[in-house]
Amino acid sequence: MSTVFDINSLARENVRKLVPYMSARRLGGHGDIWLNANEYPIAPNFQLTENTLNRYPECQPATVIQRYADYADLQPEQILVSRGADESIELLIRVFCEPGRDAVLFCPPTYGMYSVSAETFGIEQKKIPAGIDWQPDIAAIKNNLDRVKLIYICSPNNPTGNLIDPAALHQILELTRNRAIVAIDEAYIEFCPQHATTHATTRWLQDYPHLVILRTLSKAFALAGLRCGFTLASADIIALMLKVITPYPLATPIADIAAQALTETGIQTMRNRVKEIVSNRAYLQQALSKLALVENVFPSETNYILVKFINAEFVFKTLWEQGIILRDQSKQPGLENCLRITIGSRNECEQLVSAISALSSQTQQIKETENP
Numbered sequence: 001m002s003t004v005f006d007i008n009s010l011a012r013e014n015v016r017k018l019v020p021y022m023s024a025r026r027l028g029g030h031g032d033i034w035l036n037a038n039e040y041p042i043a044p045n046f047q048l049t050e051n052t053l054n055r056y057p058e059c060q061p062a063t064v065i066q067r068y069a070d071y072a073d074l075q076p077e078q079i080l081v082s083r084g085a086d087e088s089i090e091l092l093i094r095v096f097c098e099p100g101r102d103a104v105l106f107c108p109p110t111y112g113m114y115s116v117s118a119e120t121f122g123i124e125q126k127k128i129p130a131g132i133d134w135q136p137d138i139a140a141i142k143n144n145l146d147r148v149k150l151i152y153i154c155s156p157n158n159p160t161g162n163l164i165d166p167a168a169l170h171q172i173l174e175l176t177r178n179r180a181i182v183a184i185d186e187a188y189i190e191f192c193p194q195h196a197t198t199h200a201t202t203r204w205l206q207d208y209p210h211l212v213i214l215r216t217l218s219k220a221f222a223l224a225g226l227r228c229g230f231t232l233a234s235a236d237i238i239a240l241m242l243k244v245i246t247p248y249p250l251a252t253p254i255a256d257i258a259a260q261a262l263t264e265t266g267i268q269t270m271r272n273r274v275k276e277i278v279s280n281r282a283y284l285q286q287a288l289s290k291l292a293l294v295e296n297v298f299p300s301e302t303n304y305i306l307v308k309f310i311n312a313e314f315v316f317k318t319l320w321e322q323g324i325i326l327r328d329q330s331k332q333p334g335l336e337n338c339l340r341i342t343i344g345s346r347n348e349c350e351q352l353v354s355a356i357s358a359l360s361s362q363t364q365q366i367k368e369t370e371n372p
């Protein structure tokens with residue numbers, strides 16, 4: 001009998017070694033309260049209006065592109081629509097990075113897909129730890145630009161929740177002029193509307209031809225299940241990305257719903273949703289900061305908060321068993337004992353507070369019995 005051939009031996013070496021991104025769905029769990037994927041807690045209601053499923057869809061559905069261009073106050077040539085912002089993260093690597101020669105740079109703790117996408121394509125990664133208050137360490141970035149073709153900056157940053165200082169963004173854009181692409185990942189930007197108005201990075205596109213902005217309908221638009229994201233950049237960068245994107249990245253029903261979400265009414269609904277989440281966030285931050293098990297509740301400009309606990313593993317596991325699913329961030333550099341908590345409905349926030357509050361009083365009682 002011939003020996004069994006190991007098909008893995010045919011796979012590219014970096015794919016064999018690759019640890020895939022552990023999305024909230026892959027991590028599983030049995031919950032009633034899902035606070036681990038920064039989703040909106042209630043499903044929005046849409047009806048399909050486009051039934052021509054016998055035909056292939058447009059590669060870049062014109063209505064969706066036009067409506068996003070209006071929303072972002074840009075020209076349609078400056079917009080690309082893709083299967084979530086995640087696809088765009090990967091397209092940028094495919095367009096700009098040569099394996100074995102170029103590198104990408106990002107600043108942990110940050111969103112995990114920059115690393116996974118670079119790893120998949122065998123691109124060197126330069127990880128420059130974030131500095132004070134999780135702002136980019138400009139000096140360290142400056143000293144590590146050799147071979148760097150692409151920089152990902154997440155603002156507001158996932159999982160820490162902070163915006164990146166516009167002055168730091170300008171410094172990075174100046175350092176990289178004529179040598180690298182800077183992709184600012186603004187998946188959560190709608191949750192800080194004031195900032196988005198005063199410092200709108202979209203307006204910087206005219207001064208920085210190497211700037212790329214990533215957006216999504218997954219967060220404030222409450223459409224994570226739709227898988228629809230946007231890239232905003234110069235017409236030249238969009239044209240390059242269109243060379244490598246799949247022929248039909250957006251299914252007809254997705255384009256149909258995305259177009260509806262981007263009408264004036266859709267945008268107003270999104271803005272109302274943001275107000276509700278921001279108010280729930282303030283409630284949750286206040287309530288959690290009073291609890292004995294909580295060491296620190298970090299400020300947030302997003303639909304989640306990062307919380308440092310006395311013992312995060314204990315809180316995470318106990319709540320998991322109770323069907324309240326949070327996201328453990330304690331393995332990320334500098335985030336020991338930190339959990340990331342999505343802002344759910346007010347009722348979900350209240351249930352979470354009472355669950356952690358009950359744990360806090362139990363812990364207090366144990367301590368008192370041990371040290372009367």
Ligand SMILES: Cc1ncc(COP(=O)(O)O)c(C=O)c1O
Pocket residue numbers: 037038083084085086087111154157158185187215216217218224227228229
């Ligand atoms: C910072 C950041 N960028 C991008 C994404 C991916 O967005 P999409 O759902 O559009 O692929 C996420 C998803 O959680 C995210 O947190």
